[in-house]
Amino acid sequence: MLRRIKGFSLFELVLVLTTIGVLIAIAIDRLPAWQALAERTAMESVAGSLRSALGIKVASYIARNNIAGIRALEGTNPMEQLSEIPGSYAGVRSGTDTLTVEAGQWYFDAAARQLVYRVRDAEFLDTAAGPAEVRFAVQLVFGDRTRIEGVQLAEVKSYSWPN
Numbered sequence: 001m002l003r004r005i006k007g008f009s010l011f012e013l014v015l016v017l018t019t020i021g022v023l024i025a026i027a028i029d030r031l032p033a034w035q036a037l038a039e040r041t042a043m044e045s046v047a048g049s050l051r052s053a054l055g056i057k058v059a060s061y062i063a064r065n066n067i068a069g070i071r072a073l074e075g076t077n078p079m080e081q082l083s084e085i086p087g088s089y090a091g092v093r094s095g096t097d098t099l100t101v102e103a104g105q106w107y108f109d110a111a112a113r114q115l116v117y118r119v120r121d122a123e124f125l126d127t128a129a130g131p132a133e134v135r136f137a138v139q140l141v142f143g144d145r146t147r148i149e150g151v152q153l154a155e156v157k158s159y160s161w162p163n
Helices: 010-063 066-070 093-100
Strands: 091-092 105-107 115-117 131-140 147-154
Touching: 010 066, 010 115, 010 131, 010 147, 066 147, 091 093
Parallel strands: 091 105
Antiparallel strands: 105 115, 115 131, 131 147
16 A cells, blocks of 8 residues: 655745744854854964974973073064964064054064964954954063073963953
8 A cells, every 4th residue: 555645835844944044043143253263263273383383492492402592582483483384474574564464364573573463353352452463472481580491472462252
């Protein structure tokens, strides 16, 4: 005995389309937050790579007992320590040349001796004041007042990415 298979009723079709519409509306509403999270992750990934590269450089100087080499790292461009420069790096800039750097890019501010990331989604970044950017500098780390223990990629301007 064969049973006849029926298709969707008009009510079922409207219900499915309404459900899909609601899910798309929710996804579109959350899209900017997801984009900001992706930007934050990419920025922190580059910063983590820079910290690792600086740590490797310091270790090589310590192995050769070259404290002067460690001291010379202060204020340098940490991008120079990477074996592969990220595509979002705009290079060394100074003065009004920094104004041409697009959002979502890194640059080294030669005058301030700081590495800067221009934030693309500014409304998702909390900064103390000024433009939506994150600034880092290579600074010496002292064990006591005179003994150098290494360097760090330190935040120059405090920031936070709210959840």
